[in-house]
Amino acid sequence: MSILFVNACMRADSRTLRLAKAVLSQDDAQDVEEIRIGTKSCDALTERSIVSYNCGVASGNYEDALFSPAKQFAQAEEVLIAAPLWNYGIPARLHDYLEIVCSQGITFDVDEQGRYVSLCHAKRLTFVTTMGGPYPSAENDHAFGYIRTLATAFWHIPLVRCVYAESLDMVGMDVEPALKAALDRSEG
Numbered sequence: 001m002s003i004l005f006v007n008a009c010m011r012a013d014s015r016t017l018r019l020a021k022a023v024l025s026q027d028d029a030q031d032v033e034e035i036r037i038g039t040k041s042c043d044a045l046t047e048r049s050i051v052s053y054n055c056g057v058a059s060g061n062y063e064d065a066l067f068s069p070a071k072q073f074a075q076a077e078e079v080l081i082a083a084p085l086w087n088y089g090i091p092a093r094l095h096d097y098l099e100i101v102c103s104q105g106i107t108f109d110v111d112e113q114g115r116y117v118s119l120c121h122a123k124r125l126t127f128v129t130t131m132g133g134p135y136p137s138a139e140n141d142h143a144f145g146y147i148r149t150l151a152t153a154f155w156h157i158p159l160v161r162c163v164y165a166e167s168l169d170m171v172g173m174d175v176e177p178a179l180k181a182a183l184d185r186s187e188g
């Protein structure tokens with residue numbers, strides 16, 4: 001099975017990255033394709049690039065390199081996105097990436113009744129995250145809450161899960177057992 005690993009971990013010794021790699025090693029992944037959001041300059045939608053984006057979507061011509069991440073995402077059999085919780089949400093670079101991935105005509109479309117139709121192949125999406133404090137309440141969860149909305153509303157991915165370790169920056173927190181517990185929960 002091929003897995004698209006969207007690595008939005010920024011720190012060199014990222015705990016989120018360690019957890020994500022452990023989750024990946026649990027899976028029977030023959031083929032992991034990694035995209036590193038922190039180093040790759042993924043085009044954000046700006047005053048300039050929105051023109052190419054809208055032209056491509058309106059004409060159905062997706063040759064512009066801007067659309068490459070969306071094409072790659074649509075083909076993945078499984079997706080794993082790893083990112084730390086930043087300010088109750090995801091790092092801005094990951095948001096830029098997801099904005100491009102949400103290209104109408106590549107990862108989803110709209111039918112004549114106005115319903116979203118998925119053009120993605122993925123059967124499962126896993127979001128791996130860690131955070132310094134406790135996991136946010138549902139109304140404040142702008143990280144997994146946002147990704148789950150995209151995955152279900154646009155891409156109709158049947159299995160969407162979050163593997164997380166919380167409170168890692170709290171005084172006295174023993175990080176290694178917390179990461180191990182997160183991994184064990186993901187197996188259950």
Ligand SMILES: Cc1cc2nc3c(=O)[nH]c(=O)nc-3n(C[C@H](O)[C@H](O)[C@H](O)COP(=O)(O)O)c2cc1C
Nearest residue numbers: 011014015016084085086087088130131132133168
């Ligand atoms: C810019 C920034 C924003 C953060 N925002 C939050 C937050 O909203 N809630 C939280 O619990 N922790 C927050 N943290 C702490 C990180 O989520 C936590 O340290 C996480 O484990 C970092 O993951 P990493 O080790 O993979 O870098 C923030 C850290 C940074 C650098």
